[in-house]
Amino acid sequence: MQPKKLTPPNDDKRWRLVGATMRKHGFLPSALIETLHTVQEAFGYLDDQSLRWVALNLRVPLSRVYGVATFYNYFTLKPQGEHTCVVCLGTACYIKGAPDILEAIQAQEDIKPGETSADKKVSLLIARCIGACGLAPAVVYDGEVVGKLGPEQALARINAWRANKAEEVAHAAG
Ligand code: FES
Structure with missing residues (x-):
């Protein structure tokens, strides 16, 4: 059975790019790093909303997603500007x-x-x-x-x- 993608957080078309990466990997937890790369390439940074959506879709604990996002310095978390x-x-x-x-x-x-x-x-x-x-x-x-x-x-x-x-x-x- 083809795994189903959860509805994106909003209608921003960039979620489609992220969804495509997860689908390509069958929504497997092993797609985490590549998916976070896609989020960063599309949005420029990772924020709580995107990390939660990826965690839910790949069925990876949110703590692990945060762990990976903060461990590698090529990932950027949401910046501080207004x-x-x-x-x-x-x-x-x-x-x-x-x-x-x-x-x-x-x-x-x-x-x-x-x-x-x-x-x-x-x-x-x-x-x-x-x-x-x-x-x-x-x-x-x-x-x-x-x-x-x-x-x-x-x-x-x-x-x-x-x-x-x-x-x-x-x-x-x-
Ligand atoms: S939107 Fe595709 S290259 Fe900028």
């Missing part, structure tokens, strides 16, 4: 200008992938194909996939996070 920005560096996005986007964000925020800005507003991550190649180059802002971006537009999104915050503060004060 917002996360994941730049896809998969082939399609790379060809269509993702390196320029990455460079612009790095320069503006003075951070490298895996780091968080000094004011803790923005964490920058990279992923390898998030399954939206038709939108290349794609960036994921707090879970929202945005495509066909240039460096200026990519920065504008980040700047909007700070501007909105400033507006909220002004509103609360006024």
Whole structure:
């Protein structure tokens, strides 16, 4: 009997990539490391939600999944910034200008992938194909996939996070 995949945590298409890896390995516990790799490549990091979903699907205790995720330093746990920005560096996005986007964000925020800005507003991550190649180059802002971006537009999104915050503060004060 073909094992059945549990429903993903939400309708983010990137779960399909993760599901495909688990299915390829018959949802066996031995697929854990490869599955976590797929999560990281698609999302840029591992968070509680993804670790739980993988644990349930592969029938591996959550403690073991956390153990593996924290043991290997090539896995990144969810970063500390208030917002996360994941730049896809998969082939399609790379060809269509993702390196320029990455460079612009790095320069503006003075951070490298895996780091968080000094004011803790923005964490920058990279992923390898998030399954939206038709939108290349794609960036994921707090879970929202945005495509066909240039460096200026990519920065504008980040700047909007700070501007909105400033507006909220002004509103609360006024
Ligand atoms: S290469 Fe970026 S979405 Fe596929």
